Amino acid sequence: MKFLNTSIAATVLAAVVVAAPPQIPATPAAVQDIVFIQPFTLEQGEQSTWRAEKPVVTSGYIIVLKVNPALVYPRQTAEPVLYVGDTTAERLNVGYLSGHVVAVVGAEITGEKAMDLSKVKIWFGTPELPERVDATRIAQESALADAAGIKPFAAQKISALLAQNETLREANKAGILDDVAALIRRFSPDEEHVAAGYDGSAGQVAGN
Secondary structure, eight states, rough: OOOOTTTHHHHGGGGHHHHHHHHOOOOSOOOOOOOEEEEEEEEEEEOOOOSTOOOOEEEEEEEEEEEEEEGSSOOSSSSSEEETTTTEEEEOOOTTTSEEEEEEEEEETSSSSSOOOOGGEEEEEEEOOOOGGOOHHHHHHHHHHHHHHHOOOOOOHHHHTTSSSOOOEEEGGGGGHHHHOOOOHHHHHGGGHHHHHHHHHHHHHHHH
């Protein structure tokens, strides 16, 4: 089972019907809210393809963010990159109709300080392809976000969300896909086709 790559737009564009694509909002742009956090650890670290350095991730968070839908409209060009602290987040759905994005972010990356979600800002930066974003670009985008006044969420809010879920302990990244699918169904129910791709239900239905 594979995660969606950065061309998510190609598989879901037909499901979004609007008169014309909305204009990309100005960036940097803060997310509107964080509504769910699920920590996880992996016995076998896996390489992320959502950064130029392709870092190995051994633990992290599944997060659900409330966002301005115009920031995540599926386009055939570069889109605003979702950043969490000093890294990029791996978007696992589109979220245009629901206004909710399910994403995975690495908490422990080789050579970098472990992430504390209560101390990092979450925002959308300049449109780009995430796989071309490196540490230098992240630092530049972070400085722009600081200048725009984007701040971390309150520590009490992050603590409360973390307290709602025990850490998932999986052998590898594939082990969290059922949880991802459930979250997409919960927060972005119009994307059942995306959720089915993660938990394999599309194939199961086809085989019945």
